[in-house]
Structures are given as structure tokens and as C-alpha cells.
Amino acid sequence: MRKSNIKHICFDLGGTLVRENPEFVKVHNELRYKTYAKVINKPITDKLKIEYEELYKKYGTNSAIFSSLDLPSDYWQNHFNTLDRDKVYYYDPDIYKTVVALQHFFSLSIFTTIKTEAAYKTLEIGKLDSKYFQFIISGDDVKHRKPSLEGYYKVIEKTHLKSEEILYVGDRVNADIIPAKKTGMKTCLVWKKSVEADYCIEKFSELLKIINNPL
Template sequence: MIKHIWFDVDGTLATHSDEFNKVHNQLRYKIYSQVINKPVTEFLQQEFEALYKKHGSNSATFRSLGCASDFWMKHFEQIDKEKYYQPNENIYKTVEKLKDKALISVFTNLTAEGTKKTLRILKINPDWVTNYLSGDDVKERKPALSGFYKMIELAKISAEEILYVGDKVGVDIIPAKKVGMKTCLVWSKSDEADYSFENFEDLLTIDLTVQSKN
């Protein structure tokens, strides 16, 4: 039985437009070039993407280069979210309906300040959210497991009674499964997740009352 639903934020509740992706990638390559002190070239971009594939997230990639855990997120939050993020009625209405069926919380690599600012832009009412767990609150950002264990601690229930919803298999789904949570991938399909939906509102089709098998 699922009693508590936790959401990733960036890429899950906040969807990315082509314009955002362009600005986002430019920033990733720019910061990487500064860290390794080389100009931005096509080869450098390919090199960065290889590292990203290996480590699973931008935060983990820059962490592997010796940067602080919050290094990438401090740069990421330079992007004007007011300009590039738009509230999606299907998303916030779905979350509103789900909060009547289970507790709602968020766990994200964003900073604490960035998390609440982003949710405000997306029209996710703060009164719906039980716990805010940001990248600032854990030693290592996703896909490290420390934050997932912290979710269980905050929820004060067993891992199998928690559903974690995210958009990335390697960063969200696999780590959540490793600690025993139920998982849901949104915006694409994967056999790695317990549930996966291309349409966000299909989260409402999950039977939260089904008892887990021991």
C-alpha cells in the first residue's frame, strides 16, 4: 500500500522546452570548459556528455571533477525559471488530486531556495507538500543513495510504502528501487520502473491500496 508519494522536481514537475534545453546545455558546457580550462568545442561537448552518461546527473558529473556537491546547482539556478518554466495544468491538477489519496513530498537535486521558487512558478501549492528534501539537505546529490534513505527517515514508514516519481531511470528510478521504494517513471517508458507513463495524469490510475508482497 502506497501511503506517501515523493516527486522529483526538475524534469518531472517542471518540463523542459527546446528553448530551455538549449540554454541549459550551453551553461553545462560553459561551466565544464571553465572547470577543465579548455575552450568549448564539439569534442568538449562530447566529452562532457560521456561523463554525464557515466555519472548520471550534472551534479554528480561535476562532483567527480572535485567540485562541491552544490557546485552545479548554484550555476543552474542562474537560469531564469520565470522565463523558461510554465505551469502545466495536467501536472498541478494531478498533484492536487493525488494529495487527497496520499501524502505528497518532493526530493530534488535543486537547492532549498530553488525548490520552493520552482514549485511556486509551477502552481504547486506549498500546502500540498509534507516534506521538502533538497540537494542542500543531503551530503551527496542524486543518484547517490543518501537522500533516498533520508526520504524513508522523514516519511517514518517502510520504503515499500513510498512511491518515488521521476523522469530519469539512472538518477531517480534505480536508486529508489535500491532502497526498496516503489517507483514511477514519467514522460517515457521503462521496464526498470514499477510504473511508467508518457502522460503525467496517468499517475491517477495507480491503485495505491494494493498491498505489497513480502
Template structure:
């Protein structure tokens, strides 16, 4: 990739491994009285999340709506884990490019990034909470471009979801790298507009393509 000056990252399943979070969430959801009445197991709830991802639908909100759950199991942020190579990759890239975040997140993202030890690498934090705009709305990406001061063509978006990360970034002229991790990693492009510039399987691969 040529003429890249800035890299924006998604958070979940891009920099952070959420496997433990989702296993616990599905377990806790299956233990609610509503789920018990429907005889739903953690595995069945997890499978519904996978299907929602394949269908380009919001993961947990789709499950909640389908089964009519009024009691939603919490997202346990304490179970999040940085991918093993995240620090090295971010440290290396931050010496060459300006780095940023574009993510659908709840309040307190900056504090979480600080606790994870990676806040220092980012010049721009664009969170859905702060702007009350959620991906895949391209307005969040347009805000990121404006805040960065770079042209869209000088920016690459790295994310795990074709619908939330790759498609909207391409719509405004950003370059795209699809990291095939987590639920988003099993998606299939439904048109040329969802095909990334580059596909990788782990963060370390960024050091080869950038």
C-alpha cells in the same frame, strides 16, 4: 500498485517542464567567448547534454567538464513552467496519499514551490541543498523514508531519470514510477536494477496507476 501511502516526486521534467530553460541555457553558453572559440552552436551543446543523459552522467556538469568552460551559463528558473496537468494531479493525489519531494535543487526550493502554487500539496521536502547530498546517493532517499514515517515499501518514487530516481529508490525498497519526460525519458535501463515498476508518459497517467 497496492499498499502505497506516500508518493515522492522529483522536480525537473517530472512536475516542471524545463524545455525553455535548457534552450536558453544552451543559447547563452554558445554565446560565451569560450564556446565561440570552439565554434559550438546551441544545438551542439544541447546534443552533448542529451548524450550525457544517455550515458548516465550529470547533464550540464559533464558538458562543462568536456569543453573546459570556466564561464557557465546560468539556469534561468524564471523560465520553468509547471506541466499543464500538474495542479490537478497533485490536488487529486494529495487527498489520498501524503506527498513529498526528493530533488537535486539549489537553495530556495520551498519559495519556488510556493510561487508555482504547489507547495501546499507536500508534507515533506527533501532537497539536496538542505542535506548537502545529491541523488543518486541513496542517503537522500533514506532520509526521505525516515522523515515520512512510512516503510519504504509503502512509498513510491516518481521521477524522470533512471539513474537519479529509479535506481536509488529501488535500492532501499521503494516502489518506482518512471515518467518518460525530458532528458531522462530517453534513457535505457542498463540492468534490471534500473527497470521501474511502472512506466508512464505524462503526469495524468498517475491517476490511472495510483
């Protein structure tokens, strides 16, 4: 299968290896605004929502926003973990089949900002066995969560490869694609398109074509 110089594929988890249900955005936003409102001790208003979205544009992730408010790096993830994952994520057979195919030819890994226990529970929703992955780096394994480059450099260190020999696959431009590119990794954005990514796919199995024909 291997025709490119890619030797290792690292995946984001939530929103990438497991799909988000249509109601995810609504439930997720409600939690974001509620958590922020509690921290700054203000009611949830349209003005507060706009304020939060401006912060999101600036910092790139929810975890980074709350860290900027001098809260622990896992503050947001502790709140995010209160969501019922079975209701916000769902199994996608195309993802499952693609990962199973890839693990026969490439070493695979996961770098996610969510906590370790939650990561394994999320994998179960996608019916993905952790044995498919050489290693899993969770938010508990880094001091600074995405979009910090810390975790991406940790991926490079663990693989003992050149950064350009690693493909990072994620669903968020600011949290996944841009920081991965800064470390020299190749990048693939799923479900949408962006000029920031080296590759963009709308169906997960298209990843097999990229690996076979990187041009």
C-alpha cells in the same frame, strides 16, 4: 482511492512537477558545456561535448560530474540557478490537478537536487502550494546529491514507512528511478518509457490510475 499498498508519494521537482520548455535542452546544454570548459580550462569543442556526455553516462547527473572533479556538491546547482526559471519551465494544469487530487488521499513529499530557495521558486511556476507536501528535501539537505542514495534514504526515514510503501516519481532514469529502486521504493517514470521503472506514464494524471490499479 487507495487500492495499492502505496502510502506515500515522493516527487522529483524540475522536469517532473514542472515541465521543461522546448528550449530547455538547448539552454541547459550550453550551460553544462560552458561550466565544464571553464573548470578544465579548455575551449568548447565537439570533442569536449562528447567527453562531457561520456561523463554524464558514467556519473548520472551534472552535480555528480563536478563533484568528481573535487568541486563542492552544490557547484553545478549554483550555476544552474543562474538560468531564468520562468523561461525554462512552465505550468501544466494536468500536473496541478493531479497533485491536488492526490494530496487528499496520500502524504506527499519532494526530493530534488536543486537548492532550497530555487525549489520554492520552481513550485511557484507550477502553482503548487508547499502545504500540499509533508516535507521537501532539497540539495541543501544532503551531503551528496543524486544519484547518491542519501536523499532517498532520508525520504524513507522521514515517512517512517517501509520503502516498498513509497512511490518515487521522476523524469530521469539514472538520477531518479535507479537509485530509488535501490532503496526498495516503487518507481514511476514520467514522459518516457524505460524497463528500469515499475511504471511509466506520458500524462501526469495517469498516476491516478496506477494508484487505483497498480497491476
